[in-house]
Amino acid sequence: MQAIPSRRALGGLGIRLLESGRGAWRGLRFAGDALVAALSPSTYTAAVRGAAARQLCVSAWQVLPGVVAFCALLGYVVIRIVSSTAHEYGLSAYAVDVFVRVLVLELIPLFVALFVALRSGAALGTEVALMRVSRENPVRTGARALRAELLPRGIGNAVAVLCLTAVGAVVALAVAYVGLYGFSPWGHDAYSRAIGQVFEPLLLAGFALKVSLFALAVGAIPVAAGLAAARDWPGVPQAAPRGLVRLFVVLALVEAVSLAARYV
């Protein structure tokens, strides 16, 4: 009597795992296709450029003041906490080091990726799922659909992640200088030296790679999740959460691998 439900439960689990594997594979394949298409100059027709520009404006330009304000506030709070704590323990020399490693290298890229994913990626995934359901015989599938409709949106989101991360990191570094030295120019040498010590070439390359992977994930996974959704109306609401969950998992994996490569 007990064996049948267990077998059913195991079967359901296997099906879910299989579905997850399929979804991950589709996402990876879509990400690969999107990356190849994004790196191909022939992709950037006028229509694609226009669509990518509009998506970039929606994802980055409109939220730029908010992101700048948030990064400035967060940077000031964190540098004050870190510098006062380090000062109490006689470790003031390491305040900039800790600030850069925690906030600039880890928190801001993750925050920006999650912000863009929640604001634009979820909406994009839902729109893709709706598009698939609303068209009985969609012609825009495969490579052409990728290039024409989905790729510009993904590129826009990915570039938004890069732009917002760069702006947020620079704002946080500037605010950290002000938090440490005020508006005096005489802290420049010590600050530059500390920045130079933290940003070793390998670390800088790893940081660039991590942010690029974040951008790729934010640009590709929500769209892939939308494309993987069932072609019926009940599947539409599930497309965005599934895409976000996959995205969070991927972001966490990238972050974990980055930390492990850097500190383990």
Add this chain to the structure above:
Amino acid sequence: MAPPDAPEETVDPRDDLAPEVRHAELKAATLLVLLAAIVAGFVLYVLYARGAFESVQKLVLMADDGAGVTVGMDLTFSGFPVGRVQRIELAAEGKARIEIDVAKKDAKWLRASSVFTLERSLVGGARLRAFTGNLEDKPLPDGAVRQVLRGDATEELPGLIATMKRLLENLDRMTSTDSNLSASIANVRALTDRMTGPQGALGGLLGSEENAKKAVLALDRANALLASLDGLAARMDRALARADEKLFGDQGVVEEGRKVAVQLNAVLADVRESLKKADAVLADAQKIGANTKAATEDLASLRAEVEASLRRVSLLIDDINRRWPFGRDTEVKLP
């Protein structure tokens, strides 16, 4: 599935998904330029911050142990970074070889006689420090190799712990019940018990009541002796007063002596006057002597004159005698 030959230009993304934004391409271009500027500027800034554009000279430090030294760490002079570790390797002789780039503009602080230390503290990382005693010394040459002196607080810990352990063992031995310290404290307690007895601290110090009584008796005698000495001193005072009177009173020896001295002084004044007179007499005598000498010189001629006169007188007398009738014939006539 879509037909493979479906024309791409039939696809217009603006119709479906992409939201409308005014001046979208301009804003997107602005964002891309901003991104490129930030990336390029930050890379240049990091290169500058890492000293990529500085003119540097090499300094090689040899350390017995390179633990704690990392690539990129600073070499400081008076708390200011003047160099940066570029490379660490194990040298052929088994020592840590630390290559440091020292900026040319800061190389003036390092001299041939500079000393370099590698310090490891309990909190924080290792520190490479340079000390220059004589800034007038020769500049440190490019590629100079120097030995690093070690100042490691953590290395002292095992020795410190061993010493602390020995100290605690000694303390434990000292505070055990059969230790010398306990016996001493017991003795002190016995001593204090005796000191609280009828004879007080003296009884405690001298060991028995009898000895304490002897001590008290000795003290009494000493007091009596001191009293007699006091009377003796009073008598001595009186004797001294009398002697003082004899010596320094109005009729005392000193006064008399003073008078004698006054008289002697007057006598001496007289003597001085007498001597002055004698001196004058001597001067006169000297003059007389001189005159006598001159007179003595004339005496010979006077004598000659006198003798001549006498001879003439003699001749005169002889002549008179011859002429005188009663004159005798002085001639002897021989037969």
